[in-house]
Amino acid sequence: MIDRMKSSDVSRRELIQSAAFVPLAALISSAQTPQAALTPAQMKTLVAFIDRLIPTDELGPGAVASGAQIYIDRVLAGPNANEKAAFIQGLESVDAYAQRVHGAPLAELSAGKRDQVVNEMVDSPFFNRARRLTLEGMFSDPYYGGNKNFAGWDLIRYPGPRPAVAAGDQALNVEVKPYRVSAYGANYGH
Amino acid sequence: MATNLKPVDVVVIGLGAAGGVAVLPLARAGLKVAGIEAGTWMDPHRDFHADEVYNNVRRLVSSSPKAQRECPTVRATPSQQARSAGVHPMMNAIGGTSIHYWAQSWRLKPWDFRTRSESIRRYGPNSIPAGSTLEDWPLTYDDLEPYYDIIEQEVGVSGKAGNIQGRIDPAGNVFEGPRQREYPMPPLRGAGFTDHMMDAARQLGWKPFRPPAAINSQPYRGRNPCVFHGYCSAGGCHVGAKNSTATTTIPDAVRTKNLTIFDKAQVTRIMTDANGRTTGVNYIRDRKEYFQPAKIVLLAGYTYENSRLLLLSKSKAYPNGLSNNHGQVGRHYFGHWVSNVSALFPTDINVWYGLPAQGATVDEWADDSFDHAGLGFIGGASLHVYTERHPIDAAAMNTYGRAPLFGSAWKKFVHENAGRVASTYLQTNTFPYETSFLDLDPEVRDPLGDPVCRITAGGVRENEQRALQHAQNKMEQWFRAAGAIEVTKPPNNGPGISTHAYGGTRMGDNPETNVVDPWGFSHESPNLGILGASVMGSSGARNPTLTLQALAWRTAEHLVKNWKSLAA
Numbered sequence: 001m002i003d004r005m006k007s008s009d010v011s012r013r014e015l016i017q018s019a020a021f022v023p024l025a026a027l028i029s030s031a032q033t034p035q036a037a038l039t040p041a042q043m044k045t046l047v048a049f050i051d052r053l054i055p056t057d058e059l060g061p062g063a064v065a066s067g068a069q070i071y072i073d074r075v076l077a078g079p080n081a082n083e084k085a086a087f088i089q090g091l092e093s094v095d096a097y098a099q100r101v102h103g104a105p106l107a108e109l110s111a112g113k114r115d116q117v118v119n120e121m122v123d124s125p126f127f128n129r130a131r132r133l134t135l136e137g138m139f140s141d142p143y144y145g146g147n148k149n150f151a152g153w154d155l156i157r158y159p160g161p162r163p164a165v166a167a168g169d170q171a172l173n174v175e176v177k178p179y180r181v182s183a184y185g186a187n188y189g190h
Numbered sequence: 191m192a193t194n195l196k197p198v199d200v201v202v203i204g205l206g207a208a209g210g211v212a213v214l215p216l217a218r219a220g221l222k223v224a225g226i227e228a229g230t231w232m233d234p235h236r237d238f239h240a241d242e243v244y245n246n247v248r249r250l251v252s253s254s255p256k257a258q259r260e261c262p263t264v265r266a267t268p269s270q271q272a273r274s275a276g277v278h279p280m281m282n283a284i285g286g287t288s289i290h291y292w293a294q295s296w297r298l299k300p301w302d303f304r305t306r307s308e309s310i311r312r313y314g315p316n317s318i319p320a321g322s323t324l325e326d327w328p329l330t331y332d333d334l335e336p337y338y339d340i341i342e343q344e345v346g347v348s349g350k351a352g353n354i355q356g357r358i359d360p361a362g363n364v365f366e367g368p369r370q371r372e373y374p375m376p377p378l379r380g381a382g383f384t385d386h387m388m389d390a391a392r393q394l395g396w397k398p399f400r401p402p403a404a405i406n407s408q409p410y411r412g413r414n415p416c417v418f419h420g421y422c423s424a425g426g427c428h429v430g431a432k433n434s435t436a437t438t439t440i441p442d443a444v445r446t447k448n449l450t451i452f453d454k455a456q457v458t459r460i461m462t463d464a465n466g467r468t469t470g471v472n473y474i475r476d477r478k479e480y481f482q483p484a485k486i487v488l489l490a491g492y493t494y495e496n497s498r499l500l501l502l503s504k505s506k507a508y509p510n511g512l513s514n515n516h517g518q519v520g521r522h523y524f525g526h527w528v529s530n531v532s533a534l535f536p537t538d539i540n541v542w543y544g545l546p547a548q549g550a551t552v553d554e555w556a557d558d559s560f561d562h563a564g565l566g567f568i569g570g571a572s573l574h575v576y577t578e579r580h581p582i583d584a585a586a587m588n589t590y591g592r593a594p595l596f597g598s599a600w601k602k603f604v605h606e607n608a609g610r611v612a613s614t615y616l617q618t619n620t621f622p623y624e625t626s627f628l629d630l631d632p633e634v635r636d637p638l639g640d641p642v643c644r645i646t647a648g649g650v651r652e653n654e655q656r657a658l659q660h661a662q663n664k665m666e667q668w669f670r671a672a673g674a675i676e677v678t679k680p681p682n683n684g685p686g687i688s689t690h691a692y693g694g695t696r697m698g699d700n701p702e703t704n705v706v707d708p709w710g711f712s713h714e715s716p717n718l719g720i721l722g723a724s725v726m727g728s729s730g731a732r733n734p735t736l737t738l739q740a741l742a743w744r745t746a747e748h749l750v751k752n753w754k755s756l757a758a
Binding site: 057118135139152162 | 239240241242247248263381382383386417418419420421537538539540541542543544569577581582584585586594595596597598600601602604605608609
């Protein structure tokens with residue numbers, strides 16, 4: 001007989017009966033429910049911000065054209081819900097700063113002014129978090145809502161998740177032909 | 191009250207890397223074995239994906255819900271408040287962490303088993319790090335060699351021998367101890383970059399080699415070879431080429447019909463009688479509590495869970511926790527000191543595909559491969575460069591001050607450089623100290639109300655710090671010789687929570703300083719065996735899994751051979 005059970009058998013039984021296993025599948029399905037976390041106004045600020053993190057230019061589509069904001073909205077509604085409030089607070093403080101220094105919310109500023117705002121925030125917690133989520137959105141499998149037309153993978157020249165890799169695909173100084181299919185099938189990425 | 195189940199010969203707690211191999215010799219010998227596992231079978235099609243978000247960002251293979259609910263807390267020293275470590279890849283699944291590990295499958299060196307006496311002999315008594323509790327292992331490399339061989343064959347390991355019965359082959363690791371025969375499969379193929387690094391090492395006069403891995407380099411016992419698709423780290427293998435115990439020894443044991451698996455079953459206590467012998471285990475399955483009686487209990491959880499379950503299993507015979515009347519449970523704990531020295535090359539290195547076990551390793555600066563006179567430390571680290579790079583991680587690369595962190599200039603930088611970064615894994619010979627230990631957290635509890643494990647990491651370790659710094663400098667030398675234009679050496683502060691966690695139930699002759707005897711059975715409770723890295727008294731400069739599997743097989747074989755006396 002173990003000591004603790006003598007004194008608290010009843011409460012222990014209740015604890016046992018309440019301790020259900022959370023199935024892995026439940027976590028995955030919640031990750032994939034396309035819910036919205038951000039209001040249209042918050043989304044506007046996010047788009048104005050990440051458009052400057054990774055702009056569309058001669059090297060190809062940027063974060064917004066790749067749909068990184070869709071990824072961010074989904075994860076804040078699902079697997080990253082615990083940081084949603086802090087993230088929204090960050091967006092609001094960006095707008096407040098833009099208003100104070102440049103006289104308008106971020107989304108109403110020119111690209112050059114927005115670059116200034118972003119530059120002044122480099123290494124702040126919100127900058128680091130927004131940047132990290134933007135990278136996740138732009139460079140993840142398009143299954144998650146970003147990396148549209150595999151623009152992220154094209155930018156960094158990632159050759160793609162081919163099912164089997166030959167020795168020649170791992171040689172030095174070869175141009176590996178890009179494999180542009182989602183790990184979850186051809187329905188994603190376009 | 192718990193429902194009493196039909197008695198079995200042996201109950202094994204945890205069907206992971208260790209318990210998953212121990213069940214095979216037991217079941218083959220005809221013993222009736224109950225394998226109790228908190229997780230269940232994973233399905234390669236449903237659960238394993240070539241997806242960085244799934245494997246590495248959300249860690250959906252490597253973070254089981256139960257393990258997260260019981261995640262240890264960590265503090266550096268007893269004066270600090272311990273905080274939850276957040277996440278840890280302790281695994282609840284049939285196969286355990288061998289589902290998602292890198293599958294590097296090393297034998298330790300003969301020196302690792304006799305580090306204390308060999309260091310004193312060669313460098314004098316002051317060479318033993320101050321405050322360490324290092325002892326020689328109670329067995330030698332030669333004692334364990336036959337069991338290393340068994341695991342390499344039964345699990346399936348690819349590699350190239352460097353020393354077969356004293357015959358040295360420079361294509362393999364010339365620093366390894368003598369082996370009775372070659373690996374059952376040739377090493378995994380090299381990639382262009384790892385071959386390039388091998389050439390650079392040879393130019394320095396070093397002896398690089400392709401390291402051993404429990405990954406099939408060719409079809410093996412009806413299982414598929416590796417497809418090198420680049421999603422091995424923290425992921426399961428969808429073609430079954432990674433030799434977890436879920437695809438090797440456990441199915442073999444099930445086929446004997448002597449192993450019954452109780453999955454989704456959480457062991458809460460190991461029970462003992464008035465004489466201090468174990469009588470079986472209590473576990474919870476589907477919200478009901480059961481008592482599984484057994485003649486022998488083999489504890490085979492992760493290092494943190496092994497100490498925790500013993501400390502939770504208090505009784506009249508063991509008021510401070512099972513097998514803890516000498517106060518040794520949780521002692522001699524340490525996490526492996528490891529480091530990633532990364533480098534930027536001026537041209538594409540094409541390491542996107544592959545796997546962390548596909549690499550080039552140098553052992554010149556590990557163990558006692560070099561003269562330490564005047565260096566101020568013993569041991570060192572193995573240097574390992576490898577392949578497999580994921581796109582988010584690549585885009586998040588260090589810009590080395592060469593570009594801003596955003597905008598078109600950053601885009602141009604990652605366009606050019608994301609495919610030019612190499613990572614390494616340096617693993618240091620790490621030792622136990624008086625100030626590192628595991629106990630029960632006084633405040634943080636799991637949903638059942640049981641305290642979680644608390645890690646006291648122990649603070650500064652001058653020996654390990656110097657050894658790792660020495661190895662980092664050698665790694666930089668290697669990278670520069672290969673043409674790297676930037677090398678980053680992160681500072682070394684030692685691990686808090688660790689994926690290579692050792693000790694807590696150390697193996698040794700002396701019951702005053704060790705929990706288990708040289709065969710893996712408790713000094714205090716003779717029908718309790720303990721499996722896993724928790725019995726290891728030093729780490730070696732390499733991954734622990736093959737060693738803890740060889741030890742587990744040896745404990746199980748000892749049990750079979752001495753059944754009457756141990757189960758009496």
